[in-house]
Amino acid sequence: MPHYRIAWRNPNDRLYDISIRFRAPEDDPLLWLPAWRPGRYLIMNFAADVREWSANLRKVGKSQWRVNAKRGDEVEVTYRYFAATLDAGSSFLAEDEAYVNPSNLLMCVDALRGERCTLSLDAPVSWRIETQLTDFVARDYDHLIDSPIIASPDMRVHSFEESGATISMVFRNAHRIDTEALVEPVRKIVREQAAFFGGLPLREYRFLFHAGDRWHGVEHEDSCSIIMNRKTEGTDYFVSMVSHEFFHLWNVKRIIPAAFKPYDYLRETPTRLLWVMEGLTSYYGDLMLLRSGVWTQKRYLEDLASEIQRYESSPGKEVLSLAQASFDGWLSEQMHDRANAWFSFYDKGKIVGALLDIELRRRGRTLDEVMLALWRDYGQMGRGVEEDAVERIVGLSEFFARYVDGTEPLPYEELFAAAGVEFVSHPRAASLGMKVVEREGALIAEAVTRGGPAMTSGMLAGDEVLAIDGMRTKSIADAERAVKRAGENEIEILFAHAGIAMRRMVSARATGAVNVELKAANKPSALRDAWLRRDA
């Protein structure tokens, strides 16, 4: 049984000391570190931060090592890992905290992957340690690396009993945040989701929160890690993220694509189902806020409208299907011209979830039945979800061909009208079709819209905008003023590409971006009442 030990010497050098002790299951046993982690479908190459490994290890691949040992030998290997990133899936070391996502830094003894393993964390005795692992024992390597850990002398914890489980909310850096006020909405979310699935499949669950400067969440089997953005007003983001991550406890942690069973941590594992795992989780996450009374119907529809607005304003919708975006998620970070060729499968998946739910409800069925069938036939049976399983359960092959596997415009007018919801979409004001940002005193075109005036004039993303209509542009406000003043008249734009200045004539025009509104129609609607019902 492998034993993992995590220690450190000088926290400010951000280096964890890792030791793994085990009996060699074979000659020259193979060890590897994941190249990605479930929840983020991108190659991240954690091996890049492994340092100073012991002399009995020799590197044999990008993320693989072999141990100089004979079968049956008692072995200890050691190495160090640099940990200075604080996000929901990373690891971090500081004077007052050890935050560990084991997928980043604990190597797998390949032949022992399925065996129980133990863990010790050498934190000062006065520190508190929070993790989903009971007594620091993991069922197997997969369970071990699915279990984030926070150790610190300074954390705030609120625990409550709900639906037969102990739910803990663990906060770091939460000074000046009224964490007590967040307990009640979380309890409502937990209760609603537990009732939906017919109970919680666990006895303990931990929300591990860090207050920071962004929003980021990662789901695990019996816990999740969430970074909260202190600068955000109100609790809408907080409850939406909590509800999303909690819904994952079923959808993706227990209802798992067959492609992920077992996870291949060393290679990309494409699946066309990421929109189901992420998009439907977002759809249900927010729907549960409505059903549990945490959000009003008006708030829910505003949020859905803003999602539609973002998706409908992305040119990538014309060329990329939802299933393909899911499959190619692994390539999205390396893609050039992302602004024109990509969209978020979270966003479109959530929108398609809403439209599919309405379409099913028109036919006397619901998406709830589909979700519960996935739980019953796959999650509870421990069976991986095949690539075509969702379409098979839903039926409606034409809907899938058009909106999931195809790029046809989504049928908002028809379906929202059927659901008693007014859908209003207006083109945005004329523009040059570029997104500009201020960088080191210069104005840079971060994205240039396909077919828009800026692209037609020869501009590329990354070009510096020097002047518009004869006026020097150094800020976003300068550019907006110049475009507004010109209206749709032809004006001169001066920009620099690869160090060469260029002068072109352009006219602002509408570029396909829209403003979207959704609101409940005045007429009563039984379908709307059922779709947007409130249980609590």
Ligand SMILES: [Zn+2]
């Ligand atoms: Zn998610």
